[in-house]
Each structure stands twice: as structure tokens, then as C-alpha cells.
Amino acid sequence: MNAKSDPLQLTCPHCGRDYRNSARLAGKRVNCTCGQQIDVPPLPGGITIVSRPNPPRSLLRRLRDDLSDPGTMARMACWIGILNLIALLLIAGLWEMRLHRLVEGLSQLGR
Numbered sequence: 135m136n137a138k139s140d141p142l143q144l145t146c147p148h149c150g151r152d153y154r155n156s157a158r159l160a161g162k163r164v165n166c167t168c169g170q171q172i173d174v175p176p177l178p179g180g181i182t183i184v185s186r187p188n189p190p191r192s193l194l195r196r197l198r199d200d201l202s203d204p205g206t207m208a209r210m211a212c213w214i215g216i217l218n219l220i221a222l223l224l225i226a227g228l229w230e231m232r233l234h235r236l237v238e239g240l241s242q243l244g245r
Contacts, residue, residue: 146172 144153149168161176
């Protein structure tokens with residue numbers, strides 16, 4: 135490999151190992167496997183690579199990360215318990231109303 139002909143080719147000046155580097159490393163300092171640091175030359179023509187910001191986490195990834203948190207799990211269990219209690223109270227109220235109507239209907243038949 136010839137580091138002079140290809141700007142993405144790099145040779146460690148300490149151990150002679152050849153690398154094919156990424157354009158995003160241009161103008162930065164990297165570590166060689168021999169333990170020495172190598173200065174990666176900038177891209178020709180003053181080209182600079184601008185890194186993009188990290189994309190927002192997807193909804194599923196956020197949910198997975200949140201579910202791995204014990205505090206989140208405890209809060210979810212609490213809310214699920216509250217919702218179950220509300221559902222039971224609503225069901226019990228509906229049964230009580232049906233029972234009350236049934237008793238009223240039977241009492242009217244007996245008159």
C-alpha cells in the first residue's frame with residue numbers, strides 16, 4: 135500500500151503497519167496497535183467531514199431502555215395496580231346496578 139497515492143491509506147511511522155483509515159478520522163490522532171499515536175493527515179482540498187448528531191432513539195429502544203430500569207418497573211407496577219383496582223370498582227358498580235334493577239323488578243312482580 136502506498137500512503138502517498140491514497141489519502142485514505144496510512145502507514146504507522148513507528149512500526150510500519152499499513153492502515154486504510156476512514157475519512158471521518160482525517161485531521162485527528164489515532165492509536166496504532168503498537169501503542170504509538172499516529173496523526174491522520176487532513177483530506178486534500180480542505181475537505182472536512184462533519185459528523186451528524188446522534189439520531190433520536192426510537193420509541194422501541196426508549197421503551198427497552200426504560201424497562202431495564204428497576205425504578206421504571208416499580209412505577210409501572212404501581213400504575214397497573216391502580217388501573218386494575220379502578221377496573222374492579224367499575225365492574226363491581228355495574229354488577230351492583232344490575233342486581234339492584236333485578237331486585238326492583240322482582241319486587242314489582244310481587245305486588
